[in-house]
Amino acid sequence: MYQYWKKKSQEEINNTIFKALKANINYEEQVIIGLPASFLDEKVFNQDASFLKEAPFISTLAQNPNHIGCHTLGKSEPFFAGTQKIEQELIEICAVDILKGEAQQQDGYVASGGTEANIQAIWVYRNYFKNKFKASLNEICILCSADSHYSMNKAGNLLCIDVENVGVSKEGRSISTASIELAVNQAKKKGKKYFIVVCNMMTTMFGSVDDVDLYVDVLGASGCEFMIHVDGAYGGFYYPFSEKNNKLTFQNKNISSFTLDAHKMAQAPYGTGIFIIRKGLIQHTNTQEASYVEGEDFTLIGSRSGANAVAVWMILSKNGPFGWQEKIFILQKRASWMCEQLDSLNIEFYRHPFSNIITIKKEFVTDEIATKFGLVPDNHHKPNWFKIVIMEHVTIEKLMLLLEDLKAN
Numbered sequence: 001m002y003q004y005w006k007k008k009s010q011e012e013i014n015n016t017i018f019k020a021l022k023a024n025i026n027y028e029e030q031v032i033i034g035l036p037a038s039f040l041d042e043k044v045f046n047q048d049a050s051f052l053k054e055a056p057f058i059s060t061l062a063q064n065p066n067h068i069g070c071h072t073l074g075k076s077e078p079f080f081a082g083t084q085k086i087e088q089e090l091i092e093i094c095a096v097d098i099l100k101g102e103a104q105q106q107d108g109y110v111a112s113g114g115t116e117a118n119i120q121a122i123w124v125y126r127n128y129f130k131n132k133f134k135a136s137l138n139e140i141c142i143l144c145s146a147d148s149h150y151s152m153n154k155a156g157n158l159l160c161i162d163v164e165n166v167g168v169s170k171e172g173r174s175i176s177t178a179s180i181e182l183a184v185n186q187a188k189k190k191g192k193k194y195f196i197v198v199c200n201m202m203t204t205m206f207g208s209v210d211d212v213d214l215y216v217d218v219l220g221a222s223g224c225e226f227m228i229h230v231d232g233a234y235g236g237f238y239y240p241f242s243e244k245n246n247k248l249t250f251q252n253k254n255i256s257s258f259t260l261d262a263h264k265m266a267q268a269p270y271g272t273g274i275f276i277i278r279k280g281l282i283q284h285t286n287t288q289e290a291s292y293v294e295g296e297d298f299t300l301i302g303s304r305s306g307a308n309a310v311a312v313w314m315i316l317s318k319n320g321p322f323g324w325q326e327k328i329f330i331l332q333k334r335a336s337w338m339c340e341q342l343d344s345l346n347i348e349f350y351r352h353p354f355s356n357i358i359t360i361k362k363e364f365v366t367d368e369i370a371t372k373f374g375l376v377p378d379n380h381h382k383p384n385w386f387k388i389v390i391m392e393h394v395t396i397e398k399l400m401l402l403l404e405d406l407k408a409n
Helices: 010-023 052-056 058-065 079-100 112-131 151-159 177-189 211-222 308-345 369-375 396-408
Strands: 105-111 140-145 161-164 193-199 225-232 255-259 273-278 355-360 385-389
Touching: 010 058, 010 079, 010 308, 052 058, 058 308, 079 105, 079 255, 079 273, 079 308, 105 112, 105 308, 112 140, 112 151, 112 193, 112 225, 112 255, 112 273, 140 151, 151 161, 161 177, 177 211, 193 211, 211 225, 308 355, 308 385, 308 396, 369 396
Parallel strands: 140 161, 140 193, 193 225, 225 255
Antiparallel strands: 105 273, 255 273, 355 385
Protein backbone atom coordinates (compact mmCIF):
# COMPACT_ATOMS: atom_id res chain seq x y z
CA MET A 1 0.00 0.00 0.00
CA TYR A 2 2.77 2.42 0.90
CA GLN A 3 5.76 2.37 -1.42
CA TYR A 4 8.28 4.54 0.42
CA TRP A 5 6.74 5.35 3.77
CA LYS A 6 7.66 2.76 6.39
CA LYS A 7 7.55 2.93 10.18
CA LYS A 8 11.07 2.64 11.58
CA SER A 9 12.47 2.04 15.04
CA GLN A 10 14.62 4.70 16.67
CA GLU A 11 17.66 2.49 16.08
CA GLU A 12 16.86 2.24 12.37
CA ILE A 13 16.37 6.00 12.16
CA ASN A 14 19.66 6.68 13.92
CA ASN A 15 21.56 4.21 11.76
CA THR A 16 20.16 5.66 8.54
CA ILE A 17 21.01 9.25 9.43
CA PHE A 18 24.48 8.60 10.82
CA LYS A 19 25.25 6.52 7.73
CA ALA A 20 24.11 9.45 5.59
CA LEU A 21 26.30 11.88 7.54
CA LYS A 22 29.29 9.63 6.96
CA ALA A 23 28.58 9.85 3.23
CA ASN A 24 28.75 13.66 3.44
CA ILE A 25 32.05 15.51 3.53
CA ASN A 26 33.96 15.75 6.80
CA TYR A 27 35.80 19.05 7.04
CA GLU A 28 38.18 17.73 9.71
CA GLU A 29 39.11 14.43 8.10
CA GLN A 30 39.18 15.52 4.45
CA VAL A 31 41.14 18.25 2.69
CA ILE A 32 38.20 20.40 1.61
CA ILE A 33 39.36 23.94 0.89
CA GLY A 34 37.06 25.15 -1.90
CA LEU A 35 33.80 25.59 -0.03
CA PRO A 36 32.69 28.69 1.88
CA ALA A 37 31.30 26.39 4.57
CA SER A 38 32.19 24.25 7.55
CA PHE A 39 30.65 22.61 10.61
CA LEU A 40 28.85 24.95 12.98
CA ASP A 41 31.34 27.13 14.86
CA GLU A 42 32.93 24.75 17.39
CA LYS A 43 33.77 27.64 19.72
CA VAL A 44 30.01 28.04 20.24
CA PHE A 45 28.53 24.64 19.35
CA ASN A 46 30.33 21.71 20.96
CA GLN A 47 30.92 19.00 18.34
CA ASP A 48 32.20 16.51 20.93
CA ALA A 49 29.16 16.42 23.18
CA SER A 50 28.43 12.80 24.05
CA PHE A 51 24.69 13.25 23.55
CA LEU A 52 25.25 13.87 19.81
CA LYS A 53 25.86 10.14 19.39
CA GLU A 54 22.17 9.55 20.14
CA ALA A 55 20.86 12.76 18.59
CA PRO A 56 20.73 12.41 14.79
CA PHE A 57 18.92 15.68 14.10
CA ILE A 58 21.22 17.77 16.34
CA SER A 59 24.20 15.98 14.80
CA THR A 60 22.97 16.92 11.35
CA LEU A 61 22.56 20.54 12.45
CA ALA A 62 26.12 20.53 13.78
CA GLN A 63 27.56 19.04 10.60
CA ASN A 64 25.65 21.69 8.64
CA PRO A 65 24.94 20.09 5.23
CA ASN A 66 23.95 22.54 2.49
CA HIS A 67 21.19 21.15 0.26
CA ILE A 68 21.49 23.85 -2.38
CA GLY A 69 19.59 23.01 -5.57
CA CYS A 70 16.98 20.34 -6.30
CA HIS A 71 18.04 16.73 -5.74
CA THR A 72 15.27 14.92 -7.60
CA LEU A 73 16.69 15.63 -11.05
CA GLY A 74 20.14 15.50 -12.58
CA LYS A 75 23.28 16.17 -10.61
CA SER A 76 23.67 17.78 -7.20
CA GLU A 77 26.59 18.92 -5.08
CA PRO A 78 28.47 15.66 -4.27
CA PHE A 79 29.70 16.95 -0.91
CA PHE A 80 26.35 16.26 0.77
CA ALA A 81 25.14 13.21 -1.15
CA GLY A 82 24.32 11.27 2.03
CA THR A 83 21.68 13.61 3.44
CA GLN A 84 20.49 14.55 -0.06
CA LYS A 85 19.41 10.92 -0.43
CA ILE A 86 17.23 11.29 2.67
CA GLU A 87 15.61 14.38 1.16
CA GLN A 88 14.98 12.46 -2.08
CA GLU A 89 13.22 9.74 -0.11
CA LEU A 90 11.18 12.34 1.79
CA ILE A 91 9.97 13.87 -1.47
CA GLU A 92 8.92 10.42 -2.71
CA ILE A 93 7.04 9.73 0.55
CA CYS A 94 5.11 12.98 0.15
CA ALA A 95 4.59 12.79 -3.60
CA VAL A 96 3.73 9.09 -3.89
CA ASP A 97 2.45 7.83 -0.54
CA ILE A 98 0.59 10.96 0.56
CA LEU A 99 -0.31 12.73 -2.71
CA LYS A 100 -0.77 9.55 -4.81
CA GLY A 101 1.72 10.37 -7.55
CA GLU A 102 3.61 7.80 -9.58
CA ALA A 103 7.09 6.82 -8.40
CA GLN A 104 9.94 9.01 -9.64
CA GLN A 105 7.54 11.25 -11.58
CA GLN A 106 7.75 14.35 -9.37
CA ASP A 107 10.44 16.86 -8.50
CA GLY A 108 10.62 18.80 -5.28
CA TYR A 109 12.59 20.14 -2.36
CA VAL A 110 12.29 21.23 1.26
CA ALA A 111 11.67 24.97 1.19
CA SER A 112 11.77 27.58 3.95
CA GLY A 113 7.99 27.37 4.33
CA GLY A 114 4.66 27.40 2.54
CA THR A 115 5.14 30.99 1.39
CA GLU A 116 8.28 30.11 -0.51
CA ALA A 117 6.75 26.93 -1.94
CA ASN A 118 3.72 28.87 -3.22
CA ILE A 119 5.94 31.54 -4.76
CA GLN A 120 8.08 28.80 -6.34
CA ALA A 121 4.99 27.29 -7.99
CA ILE A 122 3.75 30.62 -9.31
CA TRP A 123 7.26 31.44 -10.55
CA VAL A 124 7.37 28.14 -12.47
CA TYR A 125 4.01 28.73 -14.12
CA ARG A 126 4.68 32.37 -14.93
CA ASN A 127 7.82 31.31 -16.77
CA TYR A 128 6.01 28.33 -18.33
CA PHE A 129 3.46 30.66 -19.91
CA LYS A 130 6.19 33.06 -21.01
CA ASN A 131 8.35 30.30 -22.52
CA LYS A 132 5.63 28.20 -24.16
CA PHE A 133 3.14 30.85 -25.25
CA LYS A 134 5.28 34.01 -25.32
CA ALA A 135 2.83 35.46 -22.83
CA SER A 136 3.44 38.96 -21.50
CA LEU A 137 3.22 39.68 -17.78
CA ASN A 138 0.02 41.66 -18.35
CA GLU A 139 -1.62 38.56 -19.82
CA ILE A 140 -0.86 36.30 -16.83
CA CYS A 141 -3.03 36.21 -13.72
CA ILE A 142 -3.04 34.43 -10.33
CA LEU A 143 -6.55 33.14 -9.62
CA CYS A 144 -7.35 32.17 -6.03
CA SER A 145 -10.12 32.43 -3.46
CA ALA A 146 -10.59 35.40 -1.17
CA ASP A 147 -9.61 33.12 1.74
CA SER A 148 -6.26 32.16 0.21
CA HIS A 149 -3.00 32.80 2.04
CA TYR A 150 -1.36 36.20 1.64
CA SER A 151 1.61 34.55 -0.08
CA MET A 152 -0.36 34.74 -3.35
CA ASN A 153 -0.36 38.54 -3.09
CA LYS A 154 3.31 38.45 -2.19
CA ALA A 155 4.00 36.29 -5.26
CA GLY A 156 2.03 38.64 -7.50
CA ASN A 157 4.01 41.60 -6.19
CA LEU A 158 7.39 39.88 -6.60
CA LEU A 159 6.65 38.40 -10.02
CA CYS A 160 4.81 41.45 -11.38
CA ILE A 161 1.55 39.66 -12.17
CA ASP A 162 -1.97 40.51 -11.04
CA VAL A 163 -4.07 38.57 -8.52
CA GLU A 164 -7.78 38.01 -9.12
CA ASN A 165 -9.74 36.83 -6.07
CA VAL A 166 -12.68 34.44 -6.28
CA GLY A 167 -15.44 35.28 -3.82
CA VAL A 168 -16.43 32.79 -1.11
CA SER A 169 -19.74 32.29 0.67
CA LYS A 170 -19.82 34.02 4.05
CA GLU A 171 -21.10 31.07 6.05
CA GLY A 172 -19.74 28.09 4.08
CA ARG A 173 -16.42 29.70 3.00
CA SER A 174 -16.79 27.98 -0.38
CA ILE A 175 -16.15 29.08 -3.94
CA SER A 176 -18.85 28.54 -6.58
CA THR A 177 -19.18 28.31 -10.34
CA ALA A 178 -20.72 31.79 -10.35
CA SER A 179 -17.92 33.37 -8.26
CA ILE A 180 -15.23 31.80 -10.45
CA GLU A 181 -16.96 32.90 -13.64
CA LEU A 182 -17.22 36.44 -12.28
CA ALA A 183 -13.50 36.55 -11.41
CA VAL A 184 -12.42 35.01 -14.73
CA ASN A 185 -14.58 37.38 -16.76
CA GLN A 186 -13.24 40.36 -14.84
CA ALA A 187 -9.69 39.17 -15.51
CA LYS A 188 -10.37 38.59 -19.21
CA LYS A 189 -11.67 42.15 -19.53
CA LYS A 190 -8.27 43.25 -18.25
CA GLY A 191 -6.57 41.23 -20.99
CA LYS A 192 -5.74 38.11 -18.99
CA LYS A 193 -5.35 34.92 -21.05
CA TYR A 194 -3.23 32.68 -18.82
CA PHE A 195 -4.31 31.67 -15.33
CA ILE A 196 -2.21 30.33 -12.45
CA VAL A 197 -4.86 28.75 -10.24
CA VAL A 198 -4.14 28.21 -6.55
CA CYS A 199 -6.59 25.70 -5.06
CA ASN A 200 -6.76 25.54 -1.27
CA MET A 201 -6.35 22.29 0.66
CA MET A 202 -7.52 23.75 4.00
CA THR A 203 -7.16 27.52 4.26
CA THR A 204 -5.09 29.00 7.07
CA MET A 205 -7.99 30.77 8.75
CA PHE A 206 -10.96 28.48 8.16
CA GLY A 207 -9.59 25.09 7.13
CA SER A 208 -11.87 25.27 4.09
CA VAL A 209 -11.17 23.22 0.95
CA ASP A 210 -11.76 24.41 -2.62
CA ASP A 211 -13.58 22.26 -5.17
CA VAL A 212 -10.92 21.94 -7.87
CA ASP A 213 -13.46 20.66 -10.42
CA LEU A 214 -15.17 24.06 -10.43
CA TYR A 215 -11.96 25.76 -11.53
CA VAL A 216 -11.39 23.14 -14.23
CA ASP A 217 -14.94 23.41 -15.58
CA VAL A 218 -15.04 27.20 -15.72
CA LEU A 219 -11.55 27.71 -17.13
CA GLY A 220 -11.94 24.82 -19.55
CA ALA A 221 -15.08 26.44 -20.95
CA SER A 222 -13.38 29.85 -21.12
CA GLY A 223 -10.80 28.77 -23.67
CA CYS A 224 -7.98 30.14 -21.52
CA GLU A 225 -4.78 28.30 -20.65
CA PHE A 226 -4.37 27.43 -16.98
CA MET A 227 -2.16 25.51 -14.54
CA ILE A 228 -3.31 24.39 -11.09
CA HIS A 229 -1.23 24.49 -7.90
CA VAL A 230 -2.64 23.17 -4.62
CA ASP A 231 -1.78 25.11 -1.47
CA GLY A 232 -1.70 22.36 1.14
CA ALA A 233 0.59 24.32 3.45
CA TYR A 234 -1.82 23.63 6.27
CA GLY A 235 -3.77 20.63 5.00
CA GLY A 236 -1.08 18.62 3.24
CA PHE A 237 -0.31 16.46 6.26
CA TYR A 238 -3.95 16.36 7.41
CA TYR A 239 -6.61 16.38 4.70
CA PRO A 240 -5.31 13.36 2.71
CA PHE A 241 -5.87 11.30 5.89
CA SER A 242 -9.21 12.75 6.98
CA GLU A 243 -10.99 12.65 3.59
CA LYS A 244 -11.04 9.29 1.79
CA ASN A 245 -12.57 10.81 -1.34
CA ASN A 246 -9.85 13.43 -1.67
CA LYS A 247 -9.68 14.87 -5.20
CA LEU A 248 -6.56 16.94 -4.48
CA THR A 249 -3.90 14.41 -5.47
CA PHE A 250 -1.53 13.78 -8.36
CA GLN A 251 -4.09 11.27 -9.66
CA ASN A 252 -5.97 14.36 -10.80
CA LYS A 253 -4.34 15.13 -14.16
CA ASN A 254 -5.35 18.79 -13.90
CA ILE A 255 -3.16 19.39 -10.83
CA SER A 256 0.55 19.98 -11.41
CA SER A 257 2.04 20.92 -8.03
CA PHE A 258 1.57 21.05 -4.27
CA THR A 259 2.75 22.97 -1.23
CA LEU A 260 2.97 21.18 2.13
CA ASP A 261 4.21 22.59 5.43
CA ALA A 262 5.79 20.11 7.82
CA HIS A 263 6.22 22.77 10.50
CA LYS A 264 2.46 22.90 11.00
CA MET A 265 0.65 19.58 11.48
CA ALA A 266 3.83 17.50 11.27
CA GLN A 267 5.36 19.46 14.18
CA ALA A 268 8.74 19.80 12.47
CA PRO A 269 11.11 22.74 13.09
CA TYR A 270 10.23 25.94 11.28
CA GLY A 271 11.78 26.11 7.84
CA THR A 272 10.30 22.84 6.59
CA GLY A 273 7.90 23.76 3.82
CA ILE A 274 7.79 21.28 0.94
CA PHE A 275 7.33 21.99 -2.78
CA ILE A 276 6.42 19.13 -5.14
CA ILE A 277 5.74 19.38 -8.88
CA ARG A 278 5.29 17.03 -11.82
CA LYS A 279 8.41 16.20 -13.83
CA GLY A 280 9.25 18.52 -16.70
CA LEU A 281 8.08 21.78 -15.13
CA ILE A 282 10.60 22.96 -12.54
CA GLN A 283 13.09 23.46 -15.38
CA HIS A 284 11.31 26.73 -16.08
CA THR A 285 13.01 28.20 -13.00
CA ASN A 286 16.50 26.89 -13.73
CA THR A 287 19.07 29.57 -12.91
CA GLN A 288 21.84 28.62 -15.32
CA GLU A 289 23.98 31.46 -13.98
CA ALA A 290 24.51 29.29 -10.87
CA SER A 291 27.23 27.54 -12.84
CA TYR A 292 29.44 26.94 -9.80
CA VAL A 293 26.66 24.79 -8.29
CA GLU A 294 26.78 21.17 -9.44
CA GLY A 295 23.56 20.59 -11.38
CA GLU A 296 22.72 24.33 -11.26
CA ASP A 297 19.80 25.64 -9.17
CA PHE A 298 16.05 25.40 -9.81
CA THR A 299 14.91 26.66 -6.41
CA LEU A 300 13.94 30.07 -5.10
CA ILE A 301 15.91 29.78 -1.86
CA GLY A 302 19.28 28.44 -3.07
CA SER A 303 21.30 27.33 -0.05
CA ARG A 304 19.22 25.54 2.60
CA SER A 305 19.78 23.33 5.61
CA GLY A 306 19.82 19.58 5.03
CA ALA A 307 18.90 19.18 8.69
CA ASN A 308 15.36 20.35 7.92
CA ALA A 309 14.82 17.52 5.46
CA VAL A 310 16.25 15.06 7.96
CA ALA A 311 13.84 16.33 10.64
CA VAL A 312 10.75 15.73 8.52
CA TRP A 313 11.97 12.31 7.38
CA MET A 314 12.53 11.36 11.03
CA ILE A 315 9.02 12.43 12.06
CA LEU A 316 7.32 10.52 9.26
CA SER A 317 9.51 7.45 9.80
CA LYS A 318 8.92 7.40 13.56
CA ASN A 319 5.13 7.60 13.18
CA GLY A 320 4.77 5.47 10.09
CA PRO A 321 1.71 5.79 7.82
CA PHE A 322 -0.70 3.97 10.14
CA GLY A 323 0.48 5.91 13.19
CA TRP A 324 -0.15 9.06 11.19
CA GLN A 325 -3.66 7.93 10.29
CA GLU A 326 -4.36 7.30 13.97
CA LYS A 327 -3.07 10.75 14.89
CA ILE A 328 -5.42 12.46 12.43
CA PHE A 329 -8.31 10.21 13.49
CA ILE A 330 -7.92 11.37 17.11
CA LEU A 331 -7.75 15.05 16.14
CA GLN A 332 -10.87 14.65 13.99
CA LYS A 333 -12.77 13.10 16.89
CA ARG A 334 -11.62 15.86 19.22
CA ALA A 335 -12.69 18.56 16.74
CA SER A 336 -16.09 16.91 16.31
CA TRP A 337 -16.53 16.78 20.10
CA MET A 338 -15.76 20.50 20.35
CA CYS A 339 -18.29 21.30 17.64
CA GLU A 340 -20.95 19.36 19.52
CA GLN A 341 -20.25 21.44 22.64
CA LEU A 342 -20.45 24.70 20.71
CA ASP A 343 -23.74 23.62 19.14
CA SER A 344 -25.14 22.89 22.59
CA LEU A 345 -24.28 26.46 23.62
CA ASN A 346 -25.83 27.89 20.41
CA ILE A 347 -22.46 29.38 19.47
CA GLU A 348 -22.14 29.95 15.72
CA PHE A 349 -18.98 28.67 14.04
CA TYR A 350 -17.57 27.29 10.81
CA ARG A 351 -15.79 23.98 10.45
CA HIS A 352 -15.06 22.02 7.30
CA PRO A 353 -16.05 18.43 8.16
CA PHE A 354 -12.57 17.06 7.42
CA SER A 355 -10.65 19.81 9.20
CA ASN A 356 -9.33 20.41 12.71
CA ILE A 357 -9.83 24.18 12.53
CA ILE A 358 -12.94 25.63 14.18
CA THR A 359 -13.66 29.32 13.53
CA ILE A 360 -16.10 31.09 15.87
CA LYS A 361 -18.00 34.24 15.00
CA LYS A 362 -16.71 37.37 16.70
CA GLU A 363 -19.95 38.13 18.59
CA PHE A 364 -19.47 35.03 20.73
CA VAL A 365 -15.88 35.84 21.75
CA THR A 366 -14.88 38.68 24.03
CA ASP A 367 -11.48 40.33 23.73
CA GLU A 368 -10.60 38.90 27.15
CA ILE A 369 -11.38 35.33 26.03
CA ALA A 370 -9.47 35.78 22.78
CA THR A 371 -6.41 37.02 24.66
CA LYS A 372 -6.61 34.43 27.44
CA PHE A 373 -6.76 31.46 25.05
CA GLY A 374 -4.67 32.85 22.21
CA LEU A 375 -7.51 32.71 19.69
CA VAL A 376 -6.39 34.08 16.33
CA PRO A 377 -8.61 36.61 14.49
CA ASP A 378 -9.13 36.81 10.74
CA ASN A 379 -8.23 40.50 10.96
CA HIS A 380 -6.44 42.10 13.90
CA HIS A 381 -7.86 45.54 13.06
CA LYS A 382 -11.49 44.51 12.64
CA PRO A 383 -12.05 40.83 13.48
CA ASN A 384 -15.09 38.92 12.30
CA TRP A 385 -13.93 35.44 13.31
CA PHE A 386 -11.62 33.79 15.85
CA LYS A 387 -10.13 30.36 15.22
CA ILE A 388 -9.28 27.34 17.34
CA VAL A 389 -6.76 24.84 15.97
CA ILE A 390 -7.04 21.33 17.43
CA MET A 391 -3.40 20.26 17.72
CA GLU A 392 -2.09 17.33 19.78
CA HIS A 393 -1.50 19.56 22.80
CA VAL A 394 -5.02 21.02 22.57
CA THR A 395 -6.67 18.46 24.83
CA ILE A 396 -10.31 18.20 25.85
CA GLU A 397 -9.29 19.45 29.32
CA LYS A 398 -8.02 22.67 27.73
CA LEU A 399 -11.05 22.96 25.48
CA MET A 400 -13.30 22.63 28.54
CA LEU A 401 -11.70 25.72 30.06
CA LEU A 402 -12.56 27.69 26.92
CA LEU A 403 -16.09 26.32 26.87
CA GLU A 404 -16.64 27.38 30.48
CA ASP A 405 -15.64 30.95 29.65
CA LEU A 406 -17.75 31.00 26.49
CA LYS A 407 -20.74 29.72 28.44
CA ALA A 408 -20.29 32.42 31.08
CA ASN A 409 -19.95 35.14 28.45
